[in-house]
Amino acid sequence: MPDLSHGDDAAAVNALRSAVMRLSRRLKHQRVDESLSPTEMSVLGTLARCGTATPGELARKEHVQPPSMTRIVALLEAKGLVRLEPHPEDRRQKVVTQTEQAEAMLEESRRKRNAWLAGLVVELDEEEWAKLREAAPILEKLAHL
Amino acid sequence: MPDLSHGDDAAAVNALRSAVMRLSRRLKHQRVDESLSPTEMSVLGTLARCGTATPGELARKEHVQPPSMTRIVALLEAKGLVRLEPHPEDRRQKVVTQTEQAEAMLEESRRKRNAWLAGLVVELDEEEWAKLREAAPILEKLAHL
DNA sequence: TATTGTTATACTCTATAACTATA
DNA sequence: TATAGTTATAGAGTATAACAATA
Numbered sequence: 304m305p306d307l308s309h310g311d312d313a314a315a316v317n318a319l320r321s322a323v324m325r326l327s328r329r330l331k332h333q334r335v336d337e338s339l340s341p342t343e344m345s346v347l348g349t350l351a352r353c354g355t356a357t358p359g360e361l362a363r364k365e366h367v368q369p370p371s372m373t374r375i376v377a378l379l380e381a382k383g384l385v386r387l388e389p390h391p392e393d394r395r396q397k398v399v400t401q402t403e404q405a406e407a408m409l410e411e412s413r414r415k416r417n418a419w420l421a422g423l424v425v426e427l428d429e430e431e432w433a434k435l436r437e438a439a440p441i442l443e444k445l446a447h448l
Numbered sequence: 449m450p451d452l453s454h455g456d457d458a459a460a461v462n463a464l465r466s467a468v469m470r471l472s473r474r475l476k477h478q479r480v481d482e483s484l485s486p487t488e489m490s491v492l493g494t495l496a497r498c499g500t501a502t503p504g505e506l507a508r509k510e511h512v513q514p515p516s517m518t519r520i521v522a523l524l525e526a527k528g529l530v531r532l533e534p535h536p537e538d539r540r541q542k543v544v545t546q547t548e549q550a551e552a553m554l555e556e557s558r559r560k561r562n563a564w565l566a567g568l569v570v571e572l573d574e575e576e577w578a579k580l581r582e583a584a585p586i587l588e589k590l591a592h593l
Numbered sequence: 594t595a596t597t598g599t600t601a602t603a604c605t606c607t608a609t610a611a612c613t614a615t616a
Numbered sequence: 617t618a619t620a621g622t623t624a625t626a627g628a629g630t631a632t633a634a635c636a637a638t639a
Contacts, residue, residue: 311581313558315584315585316565317558319587322590323471328630342606366474368607371607372621377622394614395621396620420464424461427590438579438583439464442463442468448571504596514597515600518598538638539638540637540638541597542597542598
């Protein structure tokens with residue numbers, strides 16, 4: 304449990320915030336599949352990890368409001384990337400599952416995504432990349448808190 | 449110069465992308481000054497570091513298109529946070545400078561920002577935070593490449 | 594002729610409020 | 617009465633295209 308009372312910590316927090324905002328803007332542009340928004344990609348990633356989820360669960364996990372998730376799920380369904388089925392126990396809810404097509408697309412886009420990020424990462428030295436690689440799962444944890 | 453051929457690297461890249469997108473969405477919400485968008489904040493941060501810049505330079509640094517920066521700078525000027533002056537050598541260009549008011553606001557918001565991020569970071573253990581702190585400047589470098 | 598910045602316009606994503614159906 | 621999801625609508629932020637002024 305860090306106390307964050309150091310000047311270094313404040314600087315780290317600033318650097319983190321600034322970098323996250325800029326990187327997110329560039330990621331939006333460099334999207335691998337032109338027809339998929341960053342959040343749509345993120346939802347597919349979540350489904351790949353969690354298997355299935357209800358729209359409400361997805362909204363909470365992605366930190367968007369329920370109506371936004373309704374729209375995102377509808378777009379993904381229209382593209383054949385998810386299936387919507389009735390919830391077995393609660394008829395108010397629905398169950399979202401990714402299709403085989405989504406699986407294939409994720410696999411394909413992983414390569415493209417690496418290619419783009421690699422273009423940035425090769426500018427780093429080995430030590431910097433090692434530090435970033437260690438930080439990646441922690442950033443993920445942070446985003447989930 | 450990493451080669452990115454390991455599976456671990458691909459996983460790190462995925463984690464990085466996903467975390468950056470989610471964190472950016474939450475940062476947008478948790479903005480400290482309600483009247484300032486994330487990009488406006490980022491522009492002020494850039495000016496604080498670089499002193500002065502032309503709108504074109506700012507657009508390139510923030511990775512937005514020139515018309516977007518025109519709008520952002522105009523909003524910041526209307527709020528009294530930047531000054532726009534004619535370029536001394538090239539009458540097509542302008543020079544953007546931050547005001548004393550912007551300086552004070554950045555100082556103030558730094559505290560608030562820490563407070564919010566601290567709420568997440570205290571959930572990490574010391575080791576995780578140490579790794580994240582080391583990664584922060586590298587992320588910043590990445591965002592600038 | 595090329596470049597800087599602006600104006601006009603449209604699009605994407607997300608939010609809030611009001612509604613429906615089920616618990 | 618509360619909860620899951622949807623519909624309708626609005627707003628924020630950014631982009632593209634066309635334009636003006638200067639180099």
